[in-house]
Amino acid sequence: MEAREKPLRWGWTTGTCAAAASKAAYAGLVTGAFPDPVEVTLPRGERPAFALALSQRGEGAATAGIIKDAGDDPDVTHGALVVATVRHGATGSGVTFRAGAGVGTVTRPGLAIAPGEPAINPVPRQMIRAAIAAVTGQSADVEVEIAIPGGEELAARTLNGRLGIVGGLSILGTTGIVVPYSCAAWIHSIHRGIDVARAIGLEHIAGATGASSEAAVQALHRLPETALIDMGDFVGGMLKYLRNKPVANVTIAGGVGKMTKLAQGLLDLHSRRGVVDLGGLADLARGAGASAELAQRVASSNTAAEAFAHAADAGIALGDRVAQAAWATAARVVAGAGMALEILVFDRDGRLLGRAPLTPAHHQSLPRNRRW
Secondary structure: OOOOOOOOOEEEEEEHHHHHHHHHHHHHHOOOOOOOEEEEOOOOOOOOOOOEEEEEOOOEEEEEEEEOOOOOOOOOOOOOOEEEEEOOOOOOOOOOEEOOOOOOOOOOOOOOOOOOEEEEEEHHHHHHHHHHHHHHOOOOOOEEEEOOOOOOHOOOOOOHHHOOOOOOEEEEEOOOOOOOOOOOOHHHHHHHHHHHHHHHOOEEEEEEOOOHHHHHHHHHHOHHHHHHEEEOOOOOHHHHHHHHOOOOEEEEEHHHHHHHHHEEEEEEEEOHOOOHHHHHHHHHHHHHOOOOOHHHHHHOOOOOHHHHHHHOOOOOOOOHHHHHHHHHHHHHHHHOOEEEEEEEEOOOOOOEEEEEEEEEOOOOOOOOOOOO
């Protein structure tokens, strides 16, 4: 019998950890005692409690730290120490925020936090204010400094630099809870990348499925880094956001397998969401002039890359057909939003194999391939 899979364990956002650390630090500052464990209330009413990994008092300040547990999610900040140092602030100042070591500072417009501010998002800020008020039952005038030792190195594995967040990580979270493999942080970064591009007035952005296609599309269009959206498999997440936050010209770039899936109508291009339909590729090859024998070889291929190789050997422009069908899928999502779409299909070496050029995405998008 197959073993029953264990349910994936949920975790806590950096915002939740920062709020709990801030509450413990403020309690230490005003009472001399650090609550351990320390409990906080999340935006939806949950009340988790956290053990302290660090607690100390200094001259006019108190510090507490909590180890982030992201559950079973592959979060780069899993196991990081989130530290809050709290000091009394000027009368009437309320709760103010500082970026400590490993927490970034916003440098570009378009994000939820203004340039020059610590990269502590609005919901975590509100959670921190509420956690501090819970200590004495009233609001307080305090300065809260959030730090994540080693955060600048961890931030190099995120999209913060592209978003204009320098010096470290962002303090994130909207519910306070990390849902394993929800990929919410990635989609959040896609949305913030679009926000930054719009705020600085860019009229052309490009979403790519991977590093090779991103480098290729950047070279083709000579785009600045701020125009590049690390879309990954989440083409649907990008397009649905653009439907309400449009950019004049949008390019989608990817390899043969991912773009074939988009052509099939898939908006999540991850392998768990579907496989390449080689029979559909064979139909496209026939439409491009492939013989019955070549179409059979395409349909019998092991991978999309092999199918494209067979087509290329016979001089069949399969890439253009895939790009056109992928364009139709994307156009159906953003039709009427006032954007022009382009699809680029690259091989692993960054060579352009297919293109559907920038064309306004009106409601009358291209017809579907009959198989798809």
